Amino acid sequence: MTGLTGLVDPITPFAVPFLGRPLLLLVALAIAAGTVGVLVHLRRLEFSTDGLTHAVFPGLAIGAALGGTAGLLPGAIGAALAAAVVLALLARRGQPRDTAVAIVLTTFFSFGVVLVSASGRAAGSIADFFFGRLLTITWADVGTSVALIATAVALVALTGRMQLFAAFDPSGARRAGLPVLALEVVGTIAIALVVVAASASVGTLLALAVVIVPAAAARALTRSLRAAIGTAIAFGAVTGWAGLWIVVQLAHVGVDAAPGATVALTMIAGYLAALAIGGLRGRPAAAARGSAR
Template sequence: MILTVPFMARAMAELALLALICGPVGVFVFARRLSFVSDALTHTVFPGVVIGFLAGGVEGLVVGALVAGLLTAVVLTLLTRGGALSDDASTAVVLTAMFSIGVVLVSRQSSYTSDLTSFLFGRLLTVTPRQIAETAVLAAVILVMLAIAARPLLFRTFDPAAAAAAGYRTFWLDLWLNVIVALVVVAAVRAVGTILVVALLIIPAAAARLITARLAAMAVIGTVLILLAGYGGLWISWTASVDYGISLTSASAVVLLLVLAYLLLLPLGRLSTVRRSSLSHRGTPPAPKGSPHELVG
């Protein structure tokens, strides 16, 4: 059992907390088609992380990430205002500009390579109890924020015009969700780095969608997938380094396992798409309840 090793147990605890938030938040990111926006967020948090680290060391890192994350959430909400998520170009400009600033800042450090690596890919195996406690607090805040606004967010995601007609302010709901995503990035940044966070947010929900069309089930399956991939990734990186002397970044192993899960589930999703389109081609009404299609789709 790798979890009897204290630092492995801490890594798993951190991953479990991240699984708890990334499963449900990922469902909204996926349904809202915010993958690119979240990707942008993970990149724009990077200079904040660097500045925070330069100013206050490892402890300053979270503060820097928090400020940069919240700032980006506001900017991206303004940029994509009015439901125009097609504003890819401006999002991409913000993303690359912020990322470059981060790289410029970090390249002034003498420990350039090792710092850059840890900011980008995290240090899962050196997670401290204090970090776990901080992640737990952030996780609680994120889940409460999500629970408060889950219904309006769902309504706005599905039918923005009707949600606005019902009196919901879409701008504030968009900002709310972007802030939630920013907080997820902040919570995950030290353990898995700015680049790999996006994998935890997007892949589990996308994979879950392949086997279910129920929102709650998607959230649960997403969380379970991260837990499984988390344990599997830790085990693989442990075995690789202890038994075979191959150094393997644990966070990358976790992400690769998530990708593998997605690829394995892909045929199931294809199957339901093919069934659906063959149904519509024949012009028949949707399959009756309990049909194979209903089970997969």
């Protein structure tokens, strides 16, 4: 009977801190999804972002080995910086962006797995880095992550109009005298801040899902930029809440599902629903025809 009341009550479970904290963090990440995520989508940086989340992984492992939970964030920041430098160097040697990202991704990721396995920790710890500690997160973690996310959102909001010009028509923006390279650097810093904040708290997998999925879903549902931003934020918040709610319901029936992965799957389910709705309205077809040209 308690299971049934839990099922019909969507709010009370989140009054307990161990669910309130992750919900707050997921809402902050939803706002990042509507700003930084939309920028990633418009600049087609999904693969670079994927590379970045995997590059952060060895940093998490080193940080955890040296300083435990407190070492995660410094480790992630260090690894993101190292990855950015390597990426820039590879790009300078004339490697195409995808090649450079793929090289960085595999190198850093393998390095992280070797580190974790060699450090002799339990096999479960790799899963920890992937799926995060969504339910065991502390107020201090939430505070730091929200501060990093707020900085990233502020960077994108402040340079938003110029970012839009540079994403839409880079050579036109250069001709108009905009500092296109500086804008790219600011945008990449914002993406890295969100990836670092999310990886250290909710794990590598959910970090990537949060940056990419809501913006892609919003794009399938909307045609205007403003609607896309609003939809991405709402999508991130609602699927985040729904994912946590599902975790609680599964716990009630005795299933111990990994929270980060469950939330990520909920987002994907929402994305598929968005694609289907968009498809019924015939919009993605028009978009596909447009990009094929």
